[in-house]
Amino acid sequence: MSISPKVTPIYQTSVFTFEDLNALEAYFQEPGQHYMYTRYGNPNSEELAQEINKLERGAGAVVTSSGMSAILTAVLVYAQAGDHVLCAEEIYGGSSSLLSNELTRLGIEVTYVPTADIFSLEGHVRENTKLLLAETISNPMMTVMDLAQLAQVCQRKGLKLVVDNTFASPILTRPLELGADLVIHSVTKYLSGHSDVTAGVVISKAEADSTRAAQIMRTWGLNLSPFESWLGARGLKTLKLRMREHSSNAQAVAEFLEQHPKVQAVFYPGLFNHPQHAMAKQQGNGLCGGMLSFRIADDAEAVNRFMHALTHIPFAPSLAGVTTSLSYPLGTSHRGLTKEQQEKMGITVGLIRLSVGIEEAEELIADLGKALEAI
């Protein structure tokens, strides 16, 4: 009897057996055809990596235990003690903590580039600068980065461009095609899509960078478990459908919020008044994703009343699941910034971030409308 499952089974094993010395030799001669130890490689993590690599059109991908370990891997591919890295100032708080609090202790210096200087990098590049880290769409103000322009300046300055493509997903944007060298994702978000996985991925334009990323993943022990890999691969199968639905729902919700008298401002690239609207549409393949932020009165009690009055939308400080949730940047992701930094970025008491899911848009709008009336 031969068993051939349609779906890859979960190889929930930490180690693989060998028949004899010839089988061991085959493992070393034909990498990717055989497995030895799950930290080095496992069919489930390989499947997830290969599927994401196809979507991002890379030369190779490595999955990791989290988005954070993907960022760590990406930086270590290009930088070592004595090197300097640049980072866009509008960046996920965990990325800046990793760079400022941890990698500096290993001798890697970091400078944050103000948004106004990002396309010139004037005065920020040193002889030992190796890379620039930036996000396709920033959190929580949804600033969209012109990646082709950024890649050009990086090339001129001899820097590698590392792009965190988490908020966009490869359905909207493929940074490698626009000139980036490495792409990372928190697979925890859209790629998995169901709020039940913590994972990351590094995708490379050059095969040699992928080999190096795999070495770092194995040696630092940043591997992803077989079950999380399996869940990720399963989620990925519906990514395209989900991104279309996230985007059309977010557009409808943004348009609703924009005209509501209790809403002072809406930040969504799909709105005409968004500063990068035209570029975002073009770079996003006509889609703007499911993330948006909006501002109500800068009054914590009003925010609490709004949260209490929602029936279907929970306050959950993550994003990109199939069901809608909201987050509060001032109290979660951007809590560690100084008051001046928060104000400069527009992160005020009344700023709420929505991760718009794939429910019926009318239901979401009804829930939001009811809660806005309650403030």
Ligand SMILES: Cc1ncc(COP(=O)(O)O)c(C=O)c1O
């Ligand atoms: C843009 C972005 N990059 C990276 C991360 C880190 O990912 P993880 O939580 O999977 O480690 C996050 C987490 O929220 C994120 O939003």
